[in-house]
Amino acid sequence: DAKTTQPPSMDCAEGRAANLPCNHSTISGNEYVYWYRQIHSQGPQYIIHGLKNNETNEMASLIITEDRKSSTLILPHATLRDTAVYYCIGYYNQGGKLIFGQGTELSVKP
């Protein structure tokens, strides 16, 4: 599984966009980039995933660079409930395993 690097923590003002970066320079061509988040004392929640195209759903947008060495998760209008640890994971979708790194602890402040 690809090793990912994320900043340990970030702050964001409520109502503003939260942009969470992830470096995955060793990702292979068939590994997806998955994002999960974990709110305190809960199980991780799936957010979004992509292979090489940008993706958007009701929760977030995922921007993957053309060389696939990095990506950015965008929460367009962060709320206090978005305060969580966000994990970026390289995942081989044919029988792969989700291996969690340290993630980014996002604090959304009023």
Next chain:
Amino acid sequence: GAVVSQHPSRVICKSGTSVKIECRSLDFQATTMFWYRQFPKKSLMLMATSNEGSKATYEQGVEKDKFLINHASLTLSTLTVTSAHPEDSSFYICSARPWSGQETQYFGPGTRLLVL
């Protein structure tokens, strides 16, 4: 859709007893389920991969006789912590992968185990 439940949500037991944790996929079938543990302020650590109808595959350093995994049906996997000790106290989380070909894993809410 894609809901995974765990039972119990929290359990306190005495040292030396065994504790069983259930993981269920409520609205989909899962040929593969995964078990993780998480210590305070740490990330999730994968313990084992559970495949329906076959033996679980354990990650390096995880004792298979200590953490018994049974995946008896396409919607249920159980983790039994045998002869629990205080150092086994942790947050145990399962995930399930639908067998529909869609590879996203969905996680349960977790079970907090405290061994006295």
